[in-house]
Amino acid sequence: MPNNLHVCLSPALIPLYAVEEYNVVIIDIFRATSSICYGIDNGAVAIIPVSEVEECAAYREKGLDYLLAAERNGEVVSGFDFGNSPFSYTKEKVAGKTVVLTTTNGTHALHLSRSAKKIVIGSFFNLTALSNWLGQQNQNILLVCAGWKNNFNLEDTVFAGAVIERLKCNDFILDDSAIAANDLYQIAKNDLSGYLAKTSHSERLKKLGIEKDIAFCLNIDITTAIPVLQGEKLVKLK
């Protein structure tokens, strides 16, 4: 019996899936899951995703091994170590540290998926490593697009399509959203940044002055680590 390969196009649709029957991949390309993949690959001991700046600030009291990442409107919040740019997650900055990352959309998607068999983190950075691992597990797969405030977005969907492309040789049953995601990836794949430049989210991020982050998040296979949720922390899958 082939396994299912399904795509959930918004966190608001997660309740439609029996998540306990899936390995779940959380996808938030611009920029949370890209930064998480980069940070874990660069030696961060763990990354703790939280929804609110206040939750993040509460970690300050726990000691100096925590780096706190919080942003509002593209600026690092006063008193925090850095924002959500993947460029903050270099070896020099995060190796050996635990990072507390404020990410509303990503945390929401993680929370709704918490009964999954396993929850892992995907981005273009770890596309091939992630797809290979998924293909070896003999489990149903649910690719969850974190979106933007529960709205569908193209960048997360196109990434889901890229994963599906790499899993096609396996014998999965696709749902309609998986077919759509893969078809959109076929259109986008030869010029990812050109294709995604027309999206609403990309426009919004441009206004925040973070075009460099966006361009960087579209780099494919620059990492191999697969972040996996253990309790409240994302750590490197062994």
Next chain:
Amino acid sequence: MPNNLHVCLSPALIPLYAVEEYNVVIIDIFRATSSICYGIDNGAVAIIPVSEVEECAAYREKGLDYLLAAERNGEVVSGFDFGNSPFSYTKEKVAGKTVVLTTTNGTHALHLSRSAKKIVIGSFFNLTALSNWLGQQNQNILLVCAGWKNNFNLEDTVFAGAVIERLKCNDFILDDSAIAANDLYQIAKNDLSGYLAKTSHSERLKKLGIEKDIAFCLNIDITTAIPVLQGEKLVKLK
């Protein structure tokens, strides 16, 4: 200031939109909105969409001018006049009559959109007439895919993309789901039935033995009537 042209990919996402700011189009290609367009074009006085077979049955007491349509698993429910096949909505059968139609997905989408400026019904049957009317209204447009039990489906999304294609010469602002719907339509448009044959819903409908209905629902521009919601009834837009 250009108007918005947005696509809501599932009734579960309708609450994300301020529907009172839009003309809403309800789309349920296989088969509810196709049958509604065909019936209204063929002279039905009105079509009343209801969720449950029991609600439909309650109209029996109101007199002989009501035709009752109810189906379970592809079969006309015993005691009802016909099912949901568009072939039941011919001139001979529906002219001068009011039809009570059981449609779970469509009724759900209608109910959640009830505060819209106007609610109209779309299908491939009235594609050009509908698109022309939408383009003349100078309003925001929300294309609502009724889906299947709140799940995304390809046939409704591809139809939304076909409407967008016809409105492109106007100066609308598209959201990401509108961009995606139009891109999927570009892939599908030269072989709609071939493209949609791979969808989950199409598989499900095939098992019900209604391939003829599916093929018929993909006919473009065979009607010109635009059904519009007035109170609880869908009637012909004047």
